[in-house]
Amino acid sequence: MLDKQSPIPIYVQIEERLKSQISDGRFPPGAAIPSERELTEAFGVSRMTVRQAITNLVNEGLLFREKGRGTFVAVPKVEQPLSGMTSFTEDMLARGMKPSNQLLTFGKRKPDKQVAEELQLEADEEVFFVERIRYADSIPMAIERTYLPVKLFPELNEDVLAGSLYVFVEGTARLKIGGAVQKMEAALVKREDAELLHVETPFSVLIIERISKLSNGVPFEVVRSTYRADRYKFTSEIQR
Template sequence: MKAAPKYLQIINYYQNLIDSGKLAEGEQMPTEEAIGQLFNVSRITVRQALDCMAQNGYIYKIQGKGSFVSSQKTDMQLNHLSGFSDEMRAMGMTPSTLLVDKALVLPSESVAKALRIEPDQKIYLLVRVRCADGVPMAVEKVHIPFYRFAGLEEHDLSQSLYGLLKEEYGCESYKATQSIRAGAASTFDAKLLKIPTGTPVLCIARTTYSSDGVPFECVDSVYRGDKYVFNVTLEK
């Protein structure tokens, strides 16, 4: 029987190490030179194998630093509206939130436009780290209008925000618009997410509306790229 191509041998070898836990999440892969020496192949062959592993979600690359082991990804649906806490509980995970900062500030032009308020109307800015089973998953920068939720700072902001707004202010999420783009973790976000600066992330901008059609929340989130797969069901 003909032997498998060298690049497939490399893939099978390292994917087995990752699947068995011998190479742990976040651990750095050996250098291209080391892998080439181990399998007696060129760097071109090594890069072909690493590119395939990255495409399959086993590793991720950081320019100038090397390749690192990814983790199992959390599936999140895009075709229904729910909060982070509900999503995590639905997957059997325990959600938690770390409040990093809260402030009463003037909105940026884009936030004022999204919330349909004047630039001189103050908003609450909340910076929160969302965790699942104690692992940092996302950094959220939440913008909500002061006039609608006065006194918000007096409440526990480490709980589900949607739950709090519904119970205390009678405001329930009805629909949302959302955009997703690829990005690289800033030093600030990387520190909170406990990942290397420059790690691939998903940058999500979301505006949420209540049943009266008025936007009540504008959120800029940075999700760990090694933790998420977003799914959507399309029907004709």
Template sequence: MLDKQSAIPIYVQIEDYLKQQIAQDVYPVKSIIPSERELSELFGVSRMTVRQSLTNLVKEGLLYREKGRGTFVAEEKMEQPLNGLTSFTEDMKARGLSPGTKLIGFSQVRPDPQIRARLGLSSEALVHKVVRIRYADNTPMAIERSYLPVDLLPTLSEEALQGSLYAFIEQQEKLVIGQATQRMEAALAKKEDAEYLQIAIPAAVVQIERVSTLEDGRTFEVVRSTYRSDRYKFISEIGR
């Protein structure tokens, strides 16, 4: 099982063995893997060596730990391209997943100075503030807080927000979406967001702010999204 005479470190061999077992469905998604003690006895190595292997696999996203319960096989992360302007609903359908939305907040407010500046609004202008949990196959994936000018989208309603916002803008409002700028950073989940996303804290998340414009240059949206880092990885194609 292990070649202790090999130049390949023992902890790497253990990682490769566990990866193979996961790939062959010996340990299916969300199943618990043997404990550190059990694995150290199986391989005839110290628990410290096993712990190093498991920690590396957790960092890779193949495993996750639950305090007091053990170590489990993680679900495969979904790739989210950073190029291309699509809605969450469109992304999930393209992957063959069933998108879902839970609207937890819809109101008209005066935005804070930063949001107002992003949207190019006057101090008296109102925005629709939309807070939604986004699901894929009934699993919460992200929490979105969107800010949209009321003057630009006066007919936006709770009913419209049950589906794709971009489809509503293009098909109902007859506006043409142009481009967007995104800012992304890693963070720790806030308590409220962790509850929405059904993750334990402390937990790492990915926060993205997107500022989107119409084809005519008007800014129609600022959306601040918090994604589960255990379910997402972001990719970008870069040419020289």
């Protein structure tokens, strides 16, 4: 029962009750919590009060909503160091998680001016455009939109994209990856991306743009990724 005479707001009491149930394992990671209607009846409060409590827990990253399905306990965030250059597949395997992909788009196209400049391409050169949803343990983590010069990877196909692109680059294509320049910013998810990531708008995401180069300095990849902010946290080690 809630203490309605307490100076602690009711929605805060509900938050603390749900946090306790999450920490003691009643609602493990990935499990659905009761619906707003069920919580309203259980606590004897208004639906608005319950919704405020749930929204606060979503903002804290303890819960997440999936459109049409309900509200679930969040899996602990994947901690991604900003130093070093690894693929999504390599990252997830290193954390004991099972990576998978859903290929949305694959084909050749003429790049726009910005991508052509970033890949140092001539006006008539084409790129492969790859759009994938990246999953870890069947949970959507990010959307990747990648541009690759056709002249560097003429054998690229859908089978390759089921796994690690970097394994293909350094294995089949026998090219050595050097490094990358990467930019990151926070944003609100676009409506079309929200559906792919199974989140409701408004929702915070991390936008990462990377230009990757071979060891000889030739750019081989431009990738623009949209990461769920409730799934990722990025760390860096710095020294004065």
